[in-house]
Amino acid sequence: MVNHKPRLELRMRSYPTRASAERSALMEIEFSINAPGAKGEPSMAEMVWSTGDLQRALANLPPIVPPRVRREFQRLLQPWPQGRYVDAYRRSGGILNLFTPPWDERQDEVWSKLLTAWKTKTLGDETSRQSALAQLEQQWNNTPHPFFAGLTPAQVMVGGGPQEAKLAGEFLTHVERTLAKRAFEGEGDALIKTLLLLRGWQVDPQRNGQTPMRIILAERGELLVRRTHSLAAARS
Amino acid sequence: MKPKRKSRELSVPAGSGAYRQGVRQADEVIAQNDAEIRPDNWQQLVLDWFAPHEPDRSALAQYISTYRDQIGVAWAREVLRLQVFFEAQDYERIVEHYDRAFRSYPRCALIELWVAGYILRTRGDFWRVRQMYWNAAAELPSFAKPHYELGFVNYLLGDFPGALEQFDQAVVLVAADDAELGSRIFYNRGLVRMALQGDQEAARADVEEALRRRPDYAQAKEALRAMKGKARWVPW
Numbered sequence: 001m002v003n004h005k006p007r008l009e010l011r012m013r014s015y016p017t018r019a020s021a022e023r024s025a026l027m028e029i030e031f032s033i034n035a036p037g038a039k040g041e042p043s044m045a046e047m048v049w050s051t052g053d054l055q056r057a058l059a060n061l062p063p064i065v066p067p068r069v070r071r072e073f074q075r076l077l078q079p080w081p082q083g084r085y086v087d088a089y090r091r092s093g094g095i096l097n098l099f100t101p102p103w104d105e106r107q108d109e110v111w112s113k114l115l116t117a118w119k120t121k122t123l124g125d126e127t128s129r130q131s132a133l134a135q136l137e138q139q140w141n142n143t144p145h146p147f148f149a150g151l152t153p154a155q156v157m158v159g160g161g162p163q164e165a166k167l168a169g170e171f172l173t174h175v176e177r178t179l180a181k182r183a184f185e186g187e188g189d190a191l192i193k194t195l196l197l198l199r200g201w202q203v204d205p206q207r208n209g210q211t212p213m214r215i216i217l218a219e220r221g222e223l224l225v226r227r228t229h230s231l232a233a234a235r236s
Numbered sequence: 237m238k239p240k241r242k243s244r245e246l247s248v249p250a251g252s253g254a255y256r257q258g259v260r261q262a263d264e265v266i267a268q269n270d271a272e273i274r275p276d277n278w279q280q281l282v283l284d285w286f287a288p289h290e291p292d293r294s295a296l297a298q299y300i301s302t303y304r305d306q307i308g309v310a311w312a313r314e315v316l317r318l319q320v321f322f323e324a325q326d327y328e329r330i331v332e333h334y335d336r337a338f339r340s341y342p343r344c345a346l347i348e349l350w351v352a353g354y355i356l357r358t359r360g361d362f363w364r365v366r367q368m369y370w371n372a373a374a375e376l377p378s379f380a381k382p383h384y385e386l387g388f389v390n391y392l393l394g395d396f397p398g399a400l401e402q403f404d405q406a407v408v409l410v411a412a413d414d415a416e417l418g419s420r421i422f423y424n425r426g427l428v429r430m431a432l433q434g435d436q437e438a439a440r441a442d443v444e445e446a447l448r449r450r451p452d453y454a455q456a457k458e459a460l461r462a463m464k465g466k467a468r469w470v471p472w
Contacts, residue, residue, distance in 0.1 A: 017360060096394055101362045149394025185327050188360030195392040202394070203431040 014176055016190035020099045027092035027168065029072050030159030034223060045159070045223075048077045049230035080157060084111075084137035088153035094160040095168035096149040096202060096216060099195050103147060110147075111140055149202075150213075155220040158227060163219045167212045171201055255336070258329045262320040271316060278312035285319045287346065295346045295376055303342045311341055322350070330354045345375035349382060362389060380409035384421050391424070396432040403428060419450035423459070436463065 015021035033045045042050070044057040054077050061070060076091070089104045105111065114136045123129045144150045160168070175197055184190040202213040266273075271281055279300050287296040300307065314337040321329040334351045338344075352368040355361055366389050373382035387402035403425035410418045426442030429435045440463055446456040 100393055101360060103363060107363050146390070146395035146398045147393060150396070186358035186360070188355070188357045191360040192357065192392060199391060199394060199431065 013172055014180070016099065016184075016194045017101070017187055019102055020191075020194075023092045023098055024172075026072065027094055027098060027160065028165075029069065030076060030092055030094070031161070031165040031168075033073065033076055034159050034161045035165070036162070044073070044077065046226065046230055049227050050234050052079075052234060054078075076159070083134065085141050085153045085157045088148070088156040091156050091159065093148050093151060093156045094164055094216060094220075095171055096151065096198070096213065097156070098168075099191060099198060100147070100149070101191075108147065110143075110145055114140060151217070151220065154224055155217070158220055158223045160216065161219040161223055164216045167215065171198065171212070174201065255329070255332050258321070258326065259317060259333070262317040265320045266313075266316050273309050273312050273316065275309055278309045282312045282315045286315050291376075291378060292346055295379075296344075299342075299344050299346065306342055314338060314341075315347070318347070318351075327354050327358050331358050343371065345372045348372055349376065349379070349385075353385065356389070362393065365389065378409060380406040380411070380414070380417060380421065383409065384417060384424070387421075387424060387428070391428055391431075396428055399428045400425065400432055415449045419446040419453050419456065422446040422449065423453065423456050426459070439463070 013021075013024065015024060034043050036043050036046075044060065047057040047060075048054055054074065057077060058070065058073060061073065065073075078087075080087075086105070089108075092098065093100070118129075118133055118136055121132065123132055141154050142152050144152050145156075148156050175194055178197060179190070179193060182193065184193065202216075203211050205211050206215070271285070273281055279297075282300070283293055283296060287293045314333070317337070318330065318333055321333055330351060331354050334347070334355075338347065348368040349372040352365045352372075355368075356365045366386070369382045369386045369389065372379065373386060376382060383402045383406035387399045387406060390396075390398035390402060403421060406421045407425060410421055412418070422442045423446035426439040426446070429442065430439040440460070443456050443459050443463070447453055447460065450456075
């Protein structure tokens, strides 16, 4: 739930590419959706999962939020499909995917392989074929995807939580400090250097001995469990 | 042996006219090296200039033999110009020349293999580059470099299992006397083993192997020192 005292924060950040700067805005919205209220009230996402009332959740956004951003909130809070989570291609994927150049179904060799195998498989009737396809879609949804930096599409869909938001802020500050005065051969060179920092950082144990990657995966897993519980409670 | 060529720093400004100026300068370098491209010598010139050593030479000779009817003196001139840009390390010109001049010729896996890294560093076009390396891996099955590069791209994407798989293949294929590539393959495989499995022993063995192949490998020395100090060794 959004804090009832609207607060305007301005931050300057540098990004290696325009695409990553744009995705960072989306990532922040995803963090906001999963952020609990100041007194532990449910997050906007939880509110929608448990009540299905999208408008009530959106009503908590301060009036200053521009319509374009409001529409992004609305898109992200839509119910997930029964089948494949294709909207995962249009989510940020959080800090682990912030700098990955844009990609979509055309590059998705994992889904392409699954689909090719399904097409060539001899299955009895149309019902069996559709049932097999539905299984494949669930398999894709819940299997770590190489192009999502090891997150499953479901973990991408759910977005990042407060711990990831904090880690992302720390990493972005670290990148700025480290690369601020460096010269680059081009946009690609800046991207490579940023990604090298990211991949090193994500497996570097924090003070609690856990790596950022492990913390992020655990938190997203926890958010998925809460979503399942909220949806189940709403149905009962 | 690669012919000793008079080379010079190409100093061309950015912009569309700059490309033509760069090409003129490249032609001057080619002329200064007495490389007159004729119907009776274009194949030899291309092999001597672009691929003086094995296994590149055989791969390029194979390409020429396959596509002799579709390439010729004009194509050879473009290859020599490309080589001049390589020697000048003119990143922008390499990529621009490749995109402009080679579009109308059959795709050459060897040229793609050498140009792809520049596309990555200038444009950051991961998906295009990744496909170029896959093509090279398929068409040059005895080459270690495409697998090394794919491992690197997969690592940047955060696909650590995919990176390890490619580095493993590169280890098998790399020539014992290719100290430069061999050392980089082992160093990077060590990095991925550490990131993926936290396997410090295997990582250390790989870094030591990298240093055995290239004793002056500064990054490997630094990594080995860091490994002796604490678990983290990726210098970020």
